Amino acid sequence: MGGTFDPIHYGHLVTAEAARCKFGLDCVIFVPSGHPPHKKDYPVSPTEHRYLMTVLAVVTNTYFDVSRIEIDREGYSYTIDTVKQFREMLPGAELYFITGADAVLEILSWKNMSEILDYCHLIAASRPGYQLGGLKNRLKSAVGENINRIHSMEVPALAISSTSIRKRVSEGQPIKYLLPEPVEQYILKNNLYQKPDK
Ligand code: ATP
Ligand code: MG
Numbered sequence: 001m002g003g004t005f006d007p008i009h010y011g012h013l014v015t016a017e018a019a020r021c022k023f024g025l026d027c028v029i030f031v032p033s034g035h036p037p038h039k040k041d042y043p044v045s046p047t048e049h050r051y052l053m054t055v056l057a058v059v060t061n062t063y064f065d066v067s068r069i070e071i072d073r074e075g076y077s078y079t080i081d082t083v084k085q086f087r088e089m090l091p092g093a094e095l096y097f098i099t100g101a102d103a104v105l106e107i108l109s110w111k112n113m114s115e116i117l118d119y120c121h122l123i124a125a126s127r128p129g130y131q132l133g134g135l136k137n138r139l140k141s142a143v144g145e146n147i148n149r150i151h152s153m154e155v156p157a158l159a160i161s162s163t164s165i166r167k168r169v170s171e172g173q174p175i176k177y178l179l180p181e182p183v184e185q186y187i188l189k190n191n192l193y194q195k196p197d198k
Contacts, residue, residue, distance in 0.1 A: 007165060007192070008054045010158055013058075013061075015125045016064065018155040029067050030066045032071055033071075045192060047071045053187070069082060080119075086119075095121065101126055114146055123151050170193050
C-alpha cells in the first residue's frame with residue numbers, strides 16, 4: 001500500500017486490514033512515498049518523519065510492515081519501479097497494490113499504468129467522497145486483458161484524510177481517535193503541522 005502517509009491514519013489502516021482479509025494476503029507492506037512526481041500543493045513532511053509515523057502505526061499488527069524502498073530510492077517515485085523491485089525481492093509472490101478510490105481515479109495519469117498490472121493486481125478501495133462505479137469500463141481500453149486484475153472493495157467508510165488531520169493540528173483541534181495514539185504523540189512531540197509562525 002503506497003501513500004504519502006503525512007500522517008498515517010485509521011482510514012489507511014482499516015483499508016489495509018480489509019484488503020488483507022478479503023484477498024487472503026500474507027502481509028501488507030506500507031510504502032511511504034519518497035519524492036512523488038504528482039506535485040502536492042503543500043510541502044510534504046520530511047521522509048523520516050513519515051516513515052517513523054508509519055512504523056509506529058503498524059507495530060500492533062503482526063501482518064503489517066513498512067518498506068523504505070521509495071524513501072531510499074533517488075529521484076522521483078514511480079509505482080512501476082516499486083512493483084518491479086518487489087517482484088525481484090519476492091519472485092514467487094502474488095502482489096496486490098492497494099489504493100483508495102481517489103488514487104485509482106488518477107490511475108490513468110500514472111507512468112506505465114498497464115505495465116503495472118503485469119506485475120501486480122490492483123485493489124481499489126471505497127473512500128467517502130469518491131465514486132468507484134464505472135471504473136472498469138473507463139479503464140478497459142487502456143489496460144486490455146489486465147482489466148481482470150483490477151478489484152473493487154468496499155471498506156468501512158472513514159471520512160478521514162491526512163489533509164484534514166494536518167489542518168486540525170494547525171488549528172489546535174483534537175485529532176485523537178482519528179489515528180493511532182503513538183502517531184498523535186509523535187506529531188505533538190515534533191511540532192508537526194503547526195502554522196509557520198508558531
Ligand atoms: P492527503 O490528504 O495528504 O492526500 P490521504 O489521507 O489521502 O492524504 P494518502 O497518503 O494520500 O492519504 O493516501 C494513501 C492511500 O490511502 C491512497 O490510495 C488513498 O486513496 C488511501 N486512503 C487514504 N485515506 C483513506 C480513507 N479514509 N479510506 C480509504 N482509503 C484511503
Ligand atoms: Mg491523498
